[in-house]
Amino acid sequence: xxxxxxxxxxxxxxxxxxxxxxxxxxxxxxxxxxxxxxxxxxxxxxxxxxxxxxxxxxxxxxxxxxxxxxxxxxxxxxxxxxxxxxxxxxxxxxxxxxxxxxxxxxxxxxxxxxxxxxxxxxxxxxxxxxxxxxxxxxxxxxxxxxxxxxxxxxxxxxxxxxxxxxxxxxxxxxxxxxxxxxxxxxxxxxxxxxxxxxxxxxxxxxxxxxxxxxxxxxxxxxxxxxxxxxxxxxxxxxxxxxxxxxxxxxxxxxxxxxxxxxxxxxxxxxxxxxxxxxxxxxxxxxxxxxxxxxxxxxxxxxxxxxxxxxx
Ligand SMILES: C[S@@+](CC[C@H](N)C(=O)[O-])C[C@H]1O[C@@H](n2cnc3c(N)ncnc32)[C@H](O)[C@@H]1O
Numbered sequence: 459x460x461x462x463x464x465x466x467x468x469x470x471x472x473x474x475x476x477x478x479x480x481x482x483x484x485x486x487x488x489x490x491x492x493x494x495x496x497x498x499x500x501x502x503x504x505x506x507x508x509x510x511x512x513x514x515x516x517x518x519x520x521x522x523x524x525x526x527x528x529x530x531x532x533x534x535x536x537x538x539x540x541x542x543x544x545x546x547x548x549x550x551x552x553x554x555x556x557x558x559x560x561x562x563x564x565x566x567x568x569x570x571x572x573x574x575x576x577x578x579x580x581x582x583x584x585x586x587x588x589x590x591x592x593x594x595x596x597x598x599x600x601x602x603x604x605x606x607x608x609x610x611x612x613x614x615x616x617x618x619x620x621x622x623x624x625x626x627x628x629x630x631x632x633x634x635x636x637x638x639x640x641x642x643x644x645x646x647x648x649x650x651x652x653x654x655x656x657x658x659x660x661x662x663x664x665x666x667x668x669x670x671x672x673x674x675x676x677x678x679x680x681x682x683x684x685x686x687x688x689x690x691x692x693x694x695x696x697x698x699x700x701x702x703x704x705x706x707x708x709x710x711x712x713x714x715x716x717x718x719x720x721x722x723x724x725x726x727x728x729x730x731x732x733x734x735x736x737x738x739x740x741x742x743x744x745x746x747x748x749x750x751x752x753x754x755x756x757x758x759x760x761x762x763x764x765x766x767x768x769x
Pocket of ligand 1: 481
């Protein structure tokens, strides 16, 4: 998504260190490898071990680039980079999930494909969507649907789920989607907006809860602040950090965190308003339609031998 715009903002140079927080299928990382070659480093990170290997294969074709791979949350990545003695020139977090994850029915991420109600991006994490749906008290379930799905019918849906689970397990994506559709018979779109599947917001909410997506994002944003404030942290002076968000619950904390860092003189905002996809990309790639790209550049501090001096 938005490759030209991302790399214009990240301004990679040969020999640079590029950190991909969400390597996925390696699309962005392979383009970054071309730009940091020769002599540069590409750091790959993903929660999903399968995607990490796919991205590694995409990048390792560039022989003149050093590749390091970490499996885990990007919230923990800055600490691991510091341990490894790596400092970033450019960082990208392309949030959410990849097409192969949604298309794989066995992961339970899609209401369009019947599969187990799982939704974990990291299969070793403890809680599945089925466990949430089967065990959470009704009020907590409604709260998750409202907060993470912005679902206005959250209480009705939670009540229906709790009534249905008394009769037996809700263990498939098809069963859950059917329940939600039976509550929102009139369709899931908002008045005046495009019509969407009624299950869309419920699935988004559960996916965010199962994967603690906003918690990981907060941890990452706190690390960006910390890195920008420190002379010897994981971000070099002048490092650029870009985030691609796909819904307002992700974009809002990014916008607020970047604004607050700018206010405190730690970064310069490279995007006052989010960059969005061109008409052409929106037409050819549905995922690009909701993408919002924001980026900052850390301000070099005096006394940092590794960075430029500004001001
Ligand atoms: C949209 S895809 C990235 C696509 C990638 N930019 C490309 O060009 O192929 C998002 C990836 O982020 C991973 N992911 C989601 N949450 C994560 C987290 N908290 N930490 C690390 N990776 C995460 C997913 O497993 C998925 O592979």
